[in-house]
Amino acid sequence: MAKKKTEKAKSIEESLWQACDKLRGSVEPSEYKHVVLGLIFLKFTSDKFEKRRKELIEEGKEKYVEMKDFYTMKNVFFLDPISRWSYISKNAKQDDIAIKIDTALHTIEKNNPSLQGALPDNYFSRLGLDKAKLASLLDKINEIDTLKDADQDIVGRVYEYFLSKFALKEGKGKGEFYTPKSIVNLIAELIEPYKGIIYDPACGSGGMFVQSIKFIESHNGSKKEISIYGQEYTNTTYKLAKMNLAIRGIAANLGDKAADTFAQDQHKDLKADYIMANPPFNQKDWRGADELIDDPRWKGYEVPPKSNANYGWILNMVSKLSENGVAGFILANGALSGGGEEYKIRRKLIENNLVEAIVILPQNMFYTTNISVTLWILNKNKKADTRSIGEESRNYRNREEEVLFLDLRLIGEPFEKKFIQFGKGDIYKVASTYHNWQQTDSKYEDIPEFCYSATKDEITKKDFSLVPSKYIEFINRDENIDFDSKMTELQNELSQLLHEEEQSRKELLDVFKELGYEI
CATH class of the missing domain: 1.20.1260.30 (N6 adenine-specific DNA methyltransferase, N-terminal domain)
Known part of the structure; x- marks a missing residue:
């Protein structure tokens, strides 16, 4: 038959x-x-x-x-x-x-x-x-x-899928990103949000919080020992986040309403133990010319440039970290090596020993953008101490003067034909490398094309660039050309050319007006 x-x-x-x-x-x-x-x-x-x-x-x-x-x-x-x-x-x-x-x-x-x-x-x-x-x-x-399937984030999955279908029609710049679950899982496994306050300044549909709770439960912890705070700008997404958390019995303070994190910070005095975020990439004109100049979130640093909000998001998160707080967040690669105010802020972050790890992710991980992006880990306490994660106690070595660089562009598995996601083995490999690097009793080693622990002196000699390919050894690929820095350099040159062209146009118009022509 x-x-x-x-x-x-x-x-x-x-x-x-x-x-x-x-x-x-x-x-x-x-x-x-x-x-x-x-x-x-x-x-x-x-x-x-x-x-x-x-x-x-x-x-x-x-x-x-x-x-x-x-x-x-x-x-x-x-x-x-x-x-x-x-x-x-x-x-x-x-x-x-x-x-x-x-x-x-x-x-x-x-x-x-x-x-x-x-x-x-x-x-x-x-x-x-x-x-x-x-x-x-x-x-x-x-x-x-x-x-x-109790392990699946159904609401988030459906939202992410529908975003992908209309990413082009709705526009990629609206900030409505649903962070892929495997990236959120990686962040959770790295920063280990086990007890305390978790904060997300651009919480979207609440996916970071959902996966944080799953991390806690997988380590036999209790979600009663976690307090969740977030903020979201888009009203429909704000409603979705409340819905997404409510159906899981997750209590959260997302503010009284949907609001701009910069203009209407609803958690001004918050000090978080963990921050997980995927803020909108490369926001332009994110504040008025004379607004937020004296904002306390920039204290000790340059005012972030109006032309790009990346470092505004970074300093917002730095200001929210508790004494031992750790942050894991996603940014576009351009933030690793920009000039101007961004350079000065990045240098200060490095000099203040806040940057703990920089992780380059593969392309095609997001439905709404195919660019390669970076995961940053900031840590307010990189000094040696002992910490407990669930029933496990770890002794941490003093990595205060070092930064771990990881390149994951050769890691991942196909997902829905044209996308990439991290499998459980990938996440375990990256998380164990990071935690081995942190601990005193481990045998961490630099691995070509994957990881490198750079000293502050090395980073200073590279003019405070955080581009991983400047530090990680490459033996099987031609990495003599720093494509990330080269792209940033070309973008800066293009911006300068456009600026010069605009200035020339204005000067030419002024000449015609002086000659009496109406234009």
């Missing part, structure tokens, strides 16, 4: 995309992800509610299945009958289904204070979705078991 050919199971993202594609003509493509996330949240919370309800029945507590406390004690939202997916699914073909969805979301938010300001407000009614197409989307979501 011939074997029946089985089709490869579609991912949740692919299934949702196909269903959303049917919305064409009745809603703008840029709205797809918000439609889907509202519904996937409704399905996810309902699935968790029904699972808890079933547990109560199996435990012989059937008389308690409509009592809120028996759900909240397990970090499960209690849902009124009109907010349950079974009710929405049953009424999917009704003319007023959009109103029923809005009512369901509003009721959930009203009954659960941790969701205040997180859910869409009359969103589905205002969109005017085609009823048949919305019903088709509901049918597709109804097929998804949102609890099938």
Whole structure:
């Protein structure tokens, strides 16, 4: 008997995309992800509610299945009958289904204070979705078991996927980056956010926090020993972050509203033990010409240049670190060797022994940009001491006058054909190298094309450049040309040429005006 050919199971993202594609003509493509996330949240919370309800029945507590406390004690939202997916699914073909969805979301938010300001407000009614197409989307979501894989960040995955589909249409400069999970896992394994305060100044959909909690749980820790603080500029993303954390029972202070971290810092006096961030790359005109000049976050350093926010983000994070705080964050490679105020700030960071590690990541790790980027590790206490990570105690050597450089461009595995991600083995290799370098009883060694521990004297001789290829030995590739620095140099030359051209144009216009010509 011939074997029946089985089709490869579609991912949740692919299934949702196909269903959303049917919305064409009745809603703008840029709205797809918000439609889907509202519904996937409704399905996810309902699935968790029904699972808890079933547990109560199996435990012989059937008389308690409509009592809120028996759900909240397990970090499960209690849902009124009109907010349950079974009710929405049953009424999917009704003319007023959009109103029923809005009512369901509003009721959930009203009954659960941790969701205040997180859910869409009359969103589905205002969109005017085609009823048949919305019903088709509901049918597709109804097929998804949102609890099938507890380790997957479903909300974040869906958000990331929909961002990739509309990255070009929505624009890459909006800062709506969902950091790939394998990068967040790497940051968590490096800085080990085990106990204390975690802060993210550009928290996006909250992915950093989700993976931090998973790190804690994997080391048999308790999320009760962590306090989470964040801020997000985009209102829809702010709502998503609150939603993403709430459905996992993760308490967080994301400020009273969506707000600009520079202009409206909602955590001015915060001192964090851990900072994890992926701020927008190379933001232009991020502050007014006369604004923030005397901001206390720049104390002891030059004022970051108005033309690029990279060092504004760095100093914001430095100002938020506690005495023993550690920060792991992503930046564009240009920040490793820029001139002007950036050079002066970078030099001061190195002289103050704050830079602990610089890690070059592979290209094609992000959905929304294909450039290679850098992971920075800053540490307020690089001196020798003893620290506990879970049940493990480590003795740290004094690396105060050194910086570890790592090049991961040859590491990673294919992901969804054209992307790269880190496997568990990759993360283990990098994290163990970093922690071995930190510890007194380890046998760390520099490895060509992978890692190098540079002294402050070496970095000073390289004029405070943090480009890894200036330090790591390369034996199998021609690395005589520093492509990162060369690109920065070419960009600077182009900017200078454009500036000179603009000046010449203005001078020429002035000459014509003096001759009496109107231009």
